[in-house]
Amino acid sequence: MYFLRTTWEYHNLIREIKTTNRQPKTDLSLRPIYHKKDERSDAHLFFGLLAYWVVNTIRHQLKQSGINCYWTEIVRRMSTQKLVTTQGVNPLGDQVELRQCSQPKKSAQVIFNALGYREAPFKKIKICRTHQPPDTPATNSIATKTKFIK
Numbered sequence: 001m002y003f004l005r006t007t008w009e010y011h012n013l014i015r016e017i018k019t020t021n022r023q024p025k026t027d028l029s030l031r032p033i034y035h036k037k038d039e040r041s042d043a044h045l046f047f048g049l050l051a052y053w054v055v056n057t058i059r060h061q062l063k064q065s066g067i068n069c070y071w072t073e074i075v076r077r078m079s080t081q082k083l084v085t086t087q088g089v090n091p092l093g094d095q096v097e098l099r100q101c102s103q104p105k106k107s108a109q110v111i112f113n114a115l116g117y118r119e120a121p122f123k124k125i126k127i128c129r130t131h132q133p134p135d136t137p138a139t140n141s142i143a144t145k146t147k148f149i150k
Contacts, residue, residue: 017052019070058115065114077107090128100124 055071062069069077081104087097101120104112112119 062111062114067111067114074111077105077111080105081108092130095129097127097129098124099127 058074059069059071062074082102083099084102085097085099087095090096101122104119109119
């Protein structure tokens, strides 16, 4: 009986490793892979291992909180929250962008809470692009001011 249980646990571990390695490649469209230089193969292997480490760290923390999901399910739940960018022109003719996160659904909130993250991963950002006169030294004649709004 011990032999069967141990074999089954190893089988599940190997299946989990394969799934974890396959999913980021699918999400990032990293297939098929045709590397002609060793450096590129090494970089690909490094990023694959890094992705595996990040995914398993997140899944381990979630399991400690009682959330047992495959990575695809975690991504599906978290994809309910979006980054919203609103653009407009103010009365002075400056282009203004406002970026903020949408409100996450309950399933995403549970994951944020289990991982100890805020529900809005970053602050609201206001970007104002002002056109500079031609004689002002600027790289592309557009100055950008960024303001973080609480």
